[in-house]
Amino acid sequence: MKRETISEHLEAEGISRREFMSYCGVLAGALGLSQVAPLAASGLPADLGRPATVLQRNLTETVARALETKPRQPVIWLEFQDCAGCTEAITRSTSPTLVELILNKMALNYHETLFAAAGHQAEAARADAMEKYAGEYLLVVEGSVPVGDPGFCTIGGRTAEDILREAARGAAAVISVGSCASFGGLPAANPNPTGARSAADILSGTTVVNIPGCPAIPEATTGVLTHFLVFGELPELDDLNRPTAFYGTTIHDRCLRRPFYDEGKFANSFDDEGARKGWCLYKLGCKGPTTYNACAVLKWNGGVSFPIESGHPCLGCSQPDFWDNGGFYQGQSSIIGPPGLGSAATAVGIGAVVGAGVAAVNIAKRRDKGEDS
Amino acid sequence: MNWTDFLRFARGPLMGAALVVFAAGISYRLVRVVALGWSRGRAPARAADKTVGVLRTYLRGLGIFPFIPWVKQTFRGNAVTFLAGGLFHFGLLVIVFLGTAHMLVWKSLLGFGWPTVALPIIDGLAAATIVAMVALLINRLTHPVLRRLSGTSEFANLIVVFLPMLTGWIMAHHLWFRYEVIFGLHVASVALLLVWIPFSRLSHFVFYFFSRTSHGIEFGKRGVTP
Ligand code: HEM
Ligand code: HEM
Numbered sequence: 147m148k149r150e151t152i153s154e155h156l157e158a159e160g161i162s163r164r165e166f167m168s169y170c171g172v173l174a175g176a177l178g179l180s181q182v183a184p185l186a187a188s189g190l191p192a193d194l195g196r197p198a199t200v201l202q203r204n205l206t207e208t209v210a211r212a213l214e215t216k217p218r219q220p221v222i223w224l225e226f227q228d229c230a231g232c233t234e235a236i237t238r239s240t241s242p243t244l245v246e247l248i249l250n251k252m253a254l255n256y257h258e259t260l261f262a263a264a265g266h267q268a269e270a271a272r273a274d275a276m277e278k279y280a281g282e283y284l285l286v287v288e289g290s291v292p293v294g295d296p297g298f299c300t301i302g303g304r305t306a307e308d309i310l311r312e313a314a315r316g317a318a319a320v321i322s323v324g325s326c327a328s329f330g331g332l333p334a335a336n337p338n339p340t341g342a343r344s345a346a347d348i349l350s351g352t353t354v355v356n357i358p359g360c361p362a363i364p365e366a367t368t369g370v371l372t373h374f375l376v377f378g379e380l381p382e383l384d385d386l387n388r389p390t391a392f393y394g395t396t397i398h399d400r401c402l403r404r405p406f407y408d409e410g411k412f413a414n415s416f417d418d419e420g421a422r423k424g425w426c427l428y429k430l431g432c433k434g435p436t437t438y439n440a441c442a443v444l445k446w447n448g449g450v451s452f453p454i455e456s457g458h459p460c461l462g463c464s465q466p467d468f469w470d471n472g473g474f475y476q477g478q479s480s481i482i483g484p485p486g487l488g489s490a491a492t493a494v495g496i497g498a499v500v501g502a503g504v505a506a507v508n509i510a511k512r513r514d515k516g517e518d519s
Numbered sequence: 520m521n522w523t524d525f526l527r528f529a530r531g532p533l534m535g536a537a538l539v540v541f542a543a544g545i546s547y548r549l550v551r552v553v554a555l556g557w558s559r560g561r562a563p564a565r566a567a568d569k570t571v572g573v574l575r576t577y578l579r580g581l582g583i584f585p586f587i588p589w590v591k592q593t594f595r596g597n598a599v600t601f602l603a604g605g606l607f608h609f610g611l612l613v614i615v616f617l618g619t620a621h622m623l624v625w626k627s628l629l630g631f632g633w634p635t636v637a638l639p640i641i642d643g644l645a646a647a648t649i650v651a652m653v654a655l656l657i658n659r660l661t662h663p664v665l666r667r668l669s670g671t672s673e674f675a676n677l678i679v680v681f682l683p684m685l686t687g688w689i690m691a692h693h694l695w696f697r698y699e700v701i702f703g704l705h706v707a708s709v710a711l712l713l714v715w716i717p718f719s720r721l722s723h724f725v726f727y728f729f730s731r732t733s734h735g736i737e738f739g740k741r742g743v744t745p
């Protein structure tokens with residue numbers, strides 16, 4: 147059976163050629179992000195502008211060609227121990243065309259939150275999709291998987307781990323969206339009561355693309371989906387399997403407050419003069435220097451702002467175990483869980499006792515030899 | 520273990536362990552030194568004003584300018600040790616206490632912080648300190664007398680202090696490594712330093728005060744020294 151191509155599908159939905167090309171432009175925009183570095187895509191600095199436009203035009207054509215020849219991309223979106231925040235971020239992102247386009251017109255077969263169907267009907271739809279598109283569908287995971295006590299997350303009487311393993315078997319690629327699915331996130335925070343693990347932990351041996359963030363930046367998610375849609379393969383990944391296009395630089399590398407860091411001008415509290423003047427938030431606990439993400443470039447709410455711009459230090463939400471990386475408002479050079487007074491006193495005591503013991507033995511030896519000290 | 524994990528390990532359990540070993544080690548050394556006892560004065564001093572003696576010794580120690588007669592002697596002895604050594608100690612203290620990142624380390628341990636010195640100043644000082652340390656090393660290797668006086672542990676001392684200095688500087692300049700990699704190495708090198716200090720001559724930052732004080736007491740005495 148020959149499946150209709152994406153452009154045929156759009157045409158059947160009453161979308162004109164003109165609109166189709168403008169969609170391709172939107173998609174190329176998302177791709178542009180994953181092709182050029184985020185900086186170039188943001189239109190900054192000016193000298194990168196022209197090559198970016200040229201690239202953009204070529205990309206639009208590439209996208210158009212891909213959509214004319216490729217069938218719709220099936221996507222199965224699983225949610226486990228999550229807050230649906232990553233889904234929320236996507237659906238409320240200010241590029242609705244993009245989301246609409248990808249999740250409604252080009253893809254998506256199963257999504258617990260967005261699906262109209264519910265209960266066994268929805269589960270049946272998932273089983274159908276998995277069978278029909280075996281080996282072709284993209285599996286998106288949101289939320290972590292409780293391994294310690296599987297009872298914390300079951301759907302239709304089956305454990306999250308079981309569902310994930312089964313769904314991953316027929317997937318063309320697996321994508322973790324958000325810090326929970328990528329690294330365990332909030333559910334895995336100390337003491338991790340459910341024994342939460344990331345999707346990659348469960349599916350060892352499979353390459354799982356991680357798009358961490360709490361929530362993940364919607365443009366990063368749609369960018370990766372678009373990349374797969376157009377090129378049929380995953381984008382370039384770093385050592386933590388994050389797409390380098392979005393996670394290639396740290397927040398600190400691209401931060402608008404960076405000149406103040408370099409000058410040593412810091413806000414010491416949230417309402418002192420430094421804070422009002424927009425100085426660096428390092429002393430207030432900013433984790434920007436070790437956090438890889440695109441917030442400083444893409445920003446949030448369609449490029450309106452991002453936490454550091456609004457006056458709050460970066461929490462490092464896209465880094466592994468960010469809940470347990472020292473206090474949010476503690477400097478990022480601080481020692482994590484330093485030994486308390488108790489262990490310090492014990493250490494001093496042990497040192498003193500051993501020292502006294504060795505000294506006593508030496509003194510006794512000297513006395514035996516009849517030396518006068 | 521990837522580098523992000525390594526950094527967390529270094530900032531957490533590794534530093535914790537190093538601090539505990541450091542505390543135990545310094546306490547051990549202190550007890551050992553105190554237990555060595557005082558040698559008995561065989562000739563009773565005619566007059567002894569120990570406090571004045573101690574004060575005078577410390578004050579003399581503060582005068583570090585080569586035109587002062589007794590300093591001139593030391594200076595002539597080995598100008599490189601004097602200048603580079605002085606610069607190194609000054610740089611080390613300012614960097615470790617007045618660098619912003621380092622103040623935050625102290626704050627996480629002590630619970631309070633203090634104003635810090637701007638990064639460009641710390642950075643210039645760090646560069647000068649690194650140069651000073653290289654000069655000290657070369658001096659040790661080439662000076663005919665020093666060379667003979669230096670064993671493995673003297674060179675090891677320099678290197679163990681040099682590692683945090685160098686990794687810190689590379690990190691601040693974002694050179695060659697990803698930030699979390701060099702950050703992890705920086706903290707690990709500090710852990711090594713902490714473990715090394717009590718069991719090497721680097722513990723002189725405690726015992727220096729012991730020797731100055733006991734010398735001061737001796738200097739305060741008047742009479743025949745047997
Ligand atoms: C647990 C202890 C320590 C931690 C967590 C720590 C952390 C840091 C951090 C976060 C920076 C800032 C890098 C930047 O600006 O991007 C830094 C810089 C630096 N650190 Fe440390 N450090 C520690 C101890 C030490 C010690 C003991 C020394 C010296 C022996 C040292 C020497 C330096 C130097 C030379 C710099 C570079 C300063 C500059 O060039 O601006 N650090 N350190
Ligand atoms: C109040 C604190 C300190 C005082 C008064 C002090 C004093 C001295 C003095 C007088 C010397 C010269 C000794 C000699 O030439 O044999 C020296 C050498 C040295 N000190 Fe310190 N020191 C202090 C802290 C430290 C600390 C905290 C470190 C490192 C962690 C350190 C590392 C060194 C090293 C590596 C040398 C040998 C330099 C060389 O190779 O010539 N010092 N110190």
Ligand code: SF4
Binds near residue numbers: 231323325361362
């Ligand atoms: S990463 Fe954050 S926003 Fe996304 S599901 Fe987990 S807790 Fe929610």
Ligand code: SF4
Binds near residue numbers: 401405432459
């Ligand atoms: S606010 Fe944070 S990310 Fe920005 S310069 Fe300061 S430390 Fe770096």
